[in-house]
Structure formats: structure tokens, C-alpha cells
């Protein structure tokens with residue numbers, strides 16, 4: 001059931017009456033103003049456009065839509081394959097993304113190669129189990145010590161006392177010991193999970209869900225931007241208005257709704273959807289925003305700083321890195337180390353991106369290392385390239401497992417710093433992931449303000465899935481939809 005104000009607007013639209021304006025004095029009338037054109041904001045506009053047409057206005061700070069879905073090409077080949085410096089893949093269990101890809105007519109590629117190479121404590125292995133001996137741990141009889149340790153932390157009776165631990169790392173150490181913690185930290189490609197002061201209960205709730213998001217990744221032809229392009233085209237075809245390079249500076253209450261001040265306009269809207277994460281909302285002023293920011297649950301959201309470094313190569317030198325114990329699909333597609341800030345390299349195997357001879361040479365979420373890369377980037381590409389090469393040499397030059405090789409010089413390097421790539425609840429919060437999700441749909445009780453995006457659905461931290469689901473939740477609970 002649509003709200004009465006929306007119905008009024010709809011009937012005005014169908015009768016051809018003028019319901020919105022972009023007057024010469026820069027004043028704009030909108031039924032719903034959406035702040036931010038990332039996955040969450042754009043999805044909201046995409047779903048509202050068929051109902052409200054020009055009543056929907058979306059304001060995006062940057063020249064391009066997409067936010068943390070951001071693909072790049074080599075500078076001298078702008079029509080070449082686009083590769084993600086943020087989001088890259090969709091998992092088999094992410095039905096919301098897969099259905100959306102289907103709806104937008106996207107093509108996904110699912111490559112076969114799945115070999116990993118891991119370096120930790122000076123040892124190398126194709127399997128995590130190969131490295132258990134480097135830790136003071138009893139290998140689990142199942143042959144999968146990592147899963148046994150995760151099972152211990154997920155199903156321990158101690159979980160009932162989660163709130164008594166200072167943070168998630170402290171809980172892990174209490175349940176599986178220092179060496180168990182070290183092994184899980186080193187075997188995971190993501191370090192923030194075990195380094196940041198995260199809320200134990202919230203992280204474990206996330207982990208339970210993440211565990212079930214099985215197994216095989218697929219990659220959109222055209223990069224993850226294909227989601228953004230498809231939604232933007234449909235949104236505009238539905239008559240909604242998208243304004244890029246139009247940052248919103250303030251949001252205040254005004255008669256009959258809200259007033260937003262953007263770079264070049266004053267906007268009046270009956271409803272507002274704020275689709276920017278805290279790192280961006282902190283720069284927006286106004287009574288509405290101040291009241292949201294003052295709430296404890298908002299302050300409890302923690303963002304993880306991530307650096308990704310993308311490099312294009314003269315040839316696919318990395319195709320020589322294979323697991324000789326495996327007969328087919330034996331190329332290494334990702335490798336990680338705890339002994340270098342490179343942290344984690346991804347080698348695309350999907351034909352669309354592989355054609356570009358491009359790797360995500362650094363994918364790092366450790367805070368100290370992220371700061372290190374950010375500082376190094378300030379010194380220029382030569383400094384970054386030398387350090388990346390040192391990391392790649394540590395992994396591949398002489399690991400005793402794969403054919404020794406020398407690392408060539410890249411043709412081009414792109415450093416991307418994400419000050420808050422993904423989010424969780426911080427230690428000490430009184431809130432659950434579910435509380436945050438519900439709160440975001442109506443952060444100011446009784447008001448037509450909603451927050452959408454991955455930062456407000458930390459149960460799916462780190463995935464665009466989170467942003468879409470938080471938008472769906474708002475649209476279902478406050479816009480009469482049943483998505």
C-alpha cells in the first residue's frame with residue numbers, strides 16, 4: 001500500500017500536472033530525495049522510479065555513480081575491460097544480487113581455477129592445513145583445523161558470555177588460545193576481523209550468516225559497475241532525476257518535509273533517504289543529521305580502512321604460478337602473506353578481466369599497513385611499485401612450491417584508499433546487528449527519514465548485498481512495497 005502523499009504525486013503525474021520543478025533560482029521540489037548514488041541509494045531510486053518518476057531525486061557527490069562499486073580501466077585503454085578497485089564479485093548464495101543481475105540482463109562469468117598459495121611464519125602452502133605445524137596447535141582429526149577452530153568460537157558455550165569480553169579478538173583468544181587466534185588471523189585473507197576492537201556478539205552473528213553464503217564466486221562482464229549502469233539507466237528511463245557532482249551539504253527540517261542544500265541547489269522533499277556511510281555523513285550538517293549522529297548506535301559503527309592496488313602488466317607472467325599437485329584448473333588465483341603489507345593478491349581468472357593482464361596486487365585491511373600504503377602512495381608510483389614487487393617476490397620468487405620467477409615492472413598502477421571499506425559494530429555496543437538494521441529504517445521516530453547502505457546492515461558487512469537488503473527493508477517497511 002502506497003502512502004497517501006505518494007498516491008497524490010502519482011495521480012498528479014498521470015494527469016500531466018507539474019509536480020516538480022528545477023527553477024532558475026536553483027530550487028528543486030522532490031517527493032523523495034536520496035543522498036548518495038552508491039549501491040544502496042541507487043537501488044532505492046531504481047525501485048521508486050516506476051512508482052514516482054520525477055518525484056525521485058538522487059544526489060551524488062562524485063561525477064560517477066557507484067561509490068564503493070568503482071571500476072577502472074588502463075588510462076591508455078579507456079574502452080578496455082573494467083576492473084573493480086572496490087567490489088568485484090557475487091557469491092553463489094547471494095540471491096538478491098543474482099536476481100538483480102538477472103533483472104538487469106547482466107552476464108556473469110564463473111571461472112574454474114581455485115588454487116590458493118599462503119605464506120605465514122616463513123612457510124608456504126597450497127592448503128591451510130599444510131601450515132598448522134608452524135603453530136602450537138594440535139591438527140584437527142578432520143584434516144580441517146581452521147574449520148574446527150571456527151566451530152569452536154561459533155559454538156562454544158562461552159558465546160553466551162560474549163558481552164563480557166573486551167572485543168572479538170579477546171573472545172577468540174579465550175576460546176581457542178593465542179595460537180588459535182594467530183592461526184585464524186593468518187589463514188584469513190582479512191585481518192581487521194581479528195585486529196579491530198569489534199563487538200563479539202555482532203561479529204559472531206555476522207560470521208554465522210557469512211558461513212552460509214556459499215561458495216563459488218562469479219564476476220560480472222563489465223565489472224560490478226554493470227549493476228550501477230543497469231540501475232541508473234532504468235531509473236532515468238522511469239523519469240527519476242539523478243544529479244551527479246552534487247554533494248549534499250546539509251539536511252534540515254522545513255515545512256511539510258525537509259530542506260537539503262546541495263552544491264548548486266536548494267531542495268525541498270517530503271521524504272529523505274540518506275544513503276551515505278558514516279565517514280561521509282560526518283561531513284553533512286543540519287538538525288536532522290545532527291540528531292542521527294548523536295545516537296549511541298550510530299557512534300558504535302566501526303569502519304575498516306582498506307587499500308587496494310591494481311596493476312596492469314605487459315603479459316600474464318603470473319600464469320606460471322600453478323599448483324603442480326593438481327591436474328586441471330591449477331592456476332593460483334589468490335595468495336596471501338602475514339609477513340608483508342601486500343597482504344593478499346588476486347589474479348583474475350574470469351575471461352573478461354583476465355584479458356586485461358591486470359592483478360589486484362595489494363588487498364589489505366590491516367590498519368597499520370593501510371596507513372603505510374597511503375603514505376607510500378604520496379611518494380609516487382615508483383615507491384609503491386618497488387614495495388609491491390618486494391611483496392610479490394616474497395610470495396612467488398622462490399617459495400619452494402611453484403616455479404621460481406622474476407616479477408616484471410607493471411605498465412600502470414592504481415592505488416585506492418577506502419577510509420571505511422566495510423563496517424561492523426564496535427566493542428562495548430549495547431546494540432545487535434538486527435537492532436542497527438531496524439534503527440536505520442527509522443532513525444528519528446515518526447519522521448520520513450531512512451538510512452540505507454552497507455554501513456547500516458553490518459550483518460552482511462563488506463558486501464553490496466548488505467546495501468541492497470537495507471534498501472529493500474526500508475522500501476518494504478516505509479514505502480509500502482513488497483520486494
Ligand SMILES: Cc1cc2nc3c(=O)[nH]c(=O)nc-3n(C[C@H](O)[C@H](O)[C@H](O)COP(=O)(O)OP(=O)(O)OC[C@H]3O[C@@H](n4cnc5c(N)ncnc54)[C@H](O)[C@@H]3O)c2cc1C
Pocket residue numbers: 035036037038039040041059060061062065066067068069085086087088089090246247248249275276277280281284306308418420421422452453454455462463464465466467
Ligand atoms: C575493497 C572492497 C571490496 C569489496 N568487494 C565486494 C565484492 O566483491 N562484492 C560485493 O558485493 N561487495 C563488495 N564490497 C562492498 C560493496 O562495494 C559495498 O558494500 C557497497 O558498494 C556499499 O554501497 P553503499 O550504497 O552502502 O555505500 P557507498 O558505495 O559508499 O555509496 C555512498 C555514495 O554516497 C556518495 N556521497 C558521499 N557523501 C555524499 C554527499 N554529501 N552528497 C551526495 N553523495 C554523497 C558517495 O560518493 C557514494 O557514491 C567491497 C567493498 C570494498 C571497498
